[in-house]
Amino acid sequence: MIQWGKSMTKNSSKIYSKDVKVDVHYLTRVEGHGNIVVDVQNGVLTKCEFQVIESPRFFESMLVGRPIWEAQHITSRICGICACGHSLASIKAGEDALGIKPSDEVVMLRKLLLYMEQLDSHILHIYILVAPDLLGVKSIMPLIKTHKPIIEMALRMKRMSDYGGEVLAGRHIHPISYVIGGLTQLPSRDGLEKLYKLMLQSREDGDATVEIIKTLKFPEFQRPTQYLSLESDEEYAMYDGELTVNGAERQKVSNYKKLLTENIVDHSMAKFATINGKPYAVGALSRFNNNYEKLNKKAKHVAKELGLKSPCHNPYLNTACQLVEWVHCLEESIKIMEKILKDGLNEEKVVVSSWPKRSEIGKIKYKPNTGISCVEVPRGSLFHEYTIDDKGFINYANCVIPTNQNLGNLEEDMRKIVPELLGKKTEEEITLALEMLARSYDPCISCATHLLDVKFVNGLKCKKK
């Protein structure tokens, strides 16, 4: 299905000294968090479910009764990978509820942090989750010996974006200085200069990564669906914008509940979301399909190199779209960094205290209000909604997580692909195809899903871990 072909470029063949025939091992991503259940009876698909049996976390309940000023701190803990995205969604929803408008400089710094997270998460997915499978090993660990230069390169790229989080927000996992209204302190000049150098170095690493990824053949599969993402006139929308499905008329983020419905299904602890009663997709592929025109020149070039065209209806290519976005985000980050290093940052426009001052907090008049936000995080559109009372305490909270929005769509994909493969492929090959499909959505390993087991209920037996 996937081979590191002979078309490997000179550059990358230096790194991979031999062609590798890929034999993807059965992926046991441990513990009972999620199952794929497929039941085929007499050649007919009767059941196809993605079951999520994750321990529920109750964040929406935990937020009730907490001051709005605490929401960012709490909700960043929903996910260690998307901690910055959750923080930003939370801050935006809090500001919406409180009627606070941040300065342009603050918005620029937030975009930069969001780009850092996209860079970090995408590279983690491409190299640590996908590459080992493609090279026929179980993880990145054996590659440390066999493909040391490429692993060093991946870690270097990861380190750049991780360091970006550190310089901008104190740390990438559960950022410290990004709060409602602004930042609690300015990023250090030394740190920013070092980050800029790392970004320039990453540019070369990114080019090498494109050369490697373009030699891959992704499985062929087509299923057009509804693609939801933010859209904006100004840019490839990530931090802000309006909602669109397949480029259709835009809708305000505040209307998200009219657009999408969250359904509780019996077989999952994660809620399955629908639009017009049908599943939909969010994430890099959706953004690419809806916003291709807004990608910068270099990203468009990479899309062409990878053979990607918008609209693309092959969910396996989400990983390729992530690489396109990686290039886009890096170039945009470099632009922002050059502006910051040239113009400097105005402390008065950026720095705020993390909470209102003690002597003032009792005097603030809160208007009971609802704030809603949407941010494009690596895995797709993330929504936060809070209602606050007249004391500034949250009395209602709702968070719509990207992976939950993709679950229904993933099931639909499985329903289409299983009959296509039955009779043509062995059960191992079908298992692999389904695993790779689920993995291509980059299901958030913290928020909602954990891939465990593909069970063929009837007849077809798969090996267990």
Place this chain on the structure above:
Amino acid sequence: MKKQSKPKLAFFDFTDCEGCQLQFANMGMTLVELTQLVDIVKFREVISEDSEDYDVAVVEGSISTDNDVKRIKKIREKAKILIAMGACATTGGVNGIKNRAPLETAKQRVYGEKAGIVNTINAMPVHKVVNVDYFINGCPVHLSEVVNVIKCVLMGKPYVVPNYAVCAECKMNENVCLYEKDQECLGALTKAGCNSWCVNNGNKCYGCRGLLENPAVNAAKDILLKYGLTVEEILQRFTLYNDSMGEKYDKELK
């Protein structure tokens, strides 16, 4: 040179965000070097290899379902050494907030009429259920401390979590006291070891490392008095991370 077998390290996650494992993964080349000293046999965020044969269990997350209780007991039986990593595993973390409302209310708020399908119990730190050999506090964990603990494990030495206030580190870092800036802060009552991470970055201490075992209660009360805080206000802040210790403080401060 005689080749010695390396200790086998396995990671387990319970109810949490997996940020501490990610913090581990973010060690980058340090992690690569670490693999020369230990064999990582289970690390779901990074590798797909899976083994039930391990010496050291690194456990992340709170215990919050009946199944979690069974699982952690099994892990304890197999592991020679058990490390609790991160706030969720060491204090209950933000998961502890859930315990402030009746479980039925929490289920109702999130799952509505389908609340019945949800299996959950009060969130607990790992040591409430099984014996823990090493604690790495913090949300997320601080990498230098993680490396220190691993060194201690390899040398067979105990690791003592600092039991003095974050203020000690904060003073060394020459931060202006937040109370002087008209802000409140939990640094005076929270275990050090994070190098006053949040205050260094302009925020305040939220108490993620857990409360001091022997706090200077009278001094704390003096601070509250001096800056006009009520005990209720400060206790409300404790509830962010320290559900179980908070009860103890509830009594001592009042």
